[in-house]
Amino acid sequence: MTGTEIRSALALALVVGLRMFGLFLVLPVLALDLQRMPGVTPWLIGVALGIYGVGHLLLQIPLGLLSDRIGRKPVITFGLLLFAVGSLVAALAHGVDGIILGRALQGTGAVTGASQALAADLSSEHSRNAVMGILGSMIGLAFLLAMLLGSTLAAHLGGLQGLFGLTFVLVLVAIVALWLLVPLAPPPRAHGSEGPAAIMRTLRDARLLTLDVSAFVLHGLLTLFFVVMPLQLAHGLHLAVGEQWRIYVPALLAAGLVMGGALPRLRGLDASVRVTQASALLLGLGLLALAFARGSLALGLLGAILFFVAFSLLEASMPGLVSRMAQPARRGAALGAYSAAQFFGVIIGGAVGGVLLGAIGVRGVFIVGAVVALSWLLLLLASGARLRQSAPAAESGMG
Incomplete structure (x- = not known):
């Protein structure tokens, strides 16, 4: 990587990290805090967790296409402003309905695909995996810090609404950083010949569809996890909110260490595919262990x-x-579709998790999640050869 690529990647990672930190920050406390509100049911908890994905599902591809046409920064800025408005609505809410509305508005800031496309635009083909790794590492760090600090910050900021207020401020800082620190990218290469037929060929690519399905499953399981994990920690492991760091800190530190060691080695398709398959297995085993962790x-x-x-x-x-x-x-369109699949998973994971929680309890939800993860592993194993194939048409012209 050149010095310019490193600086560009770090600056964009800061923007993405601030947004994702705000998004993840409420996860450790959302289910527990909502449970104390009048009239809240397991279904509403699931909706509050998953409704964020509706806007992302509907708008990731359109905003990704728009970023191919008019540039990445204007689209990312628009999405961040929508995310900020949703955070403010949730911060001022007095009940679960207002929080659900705020989460839904946050979801309309669907710029994950445009952000990833900007990262690709600012890097060469040789450096692209490393740049994406820096972005992914920052997302992982944001996740780690949010899990570590979410409960503590909630206690000091007046609860869930205080966290949403902090998110509002962080997103405004991210907008400033985007324009002051992130370099201008080369103009997007989309032009008049990139019509609906060409775009549909991209969206129907079998390898991209496999990754879209993987994104759907991964984020569905993440949301399902956070429907029941706070309850397992509080009632199954008898850890008060202030003690839950005993699980989150070592788990997330281990994740950071493994990710830091593994990402530099993911330079080829074969290595990346093998890590994806192994990770799906670990995900299923982890959910299975949590299903029987009570006590x-x-x-x-x-x-x-x-x-x-x-x-x-x-x-x-x-x-x-x-x-x-x-x-x-x-x-932009391809990464928009990938991000849309992620947040479709958020919607389904939240809704299904809420229903299953009411029907089969915490252990049952974890077992269902494990079965889904292991079924996804079978799909990845069956698709391994196709994912490893080079695609000259797709890779020509990359720079």
């Missing part, structure tokens, strides 16, 4: 470590695969 701190810690290691590796590596497989002129 066992050691088993709960093991399950959390496996889950967070797997999630961090997948979250950091899969966008790089998508960016390598998509043509530069349609990279």
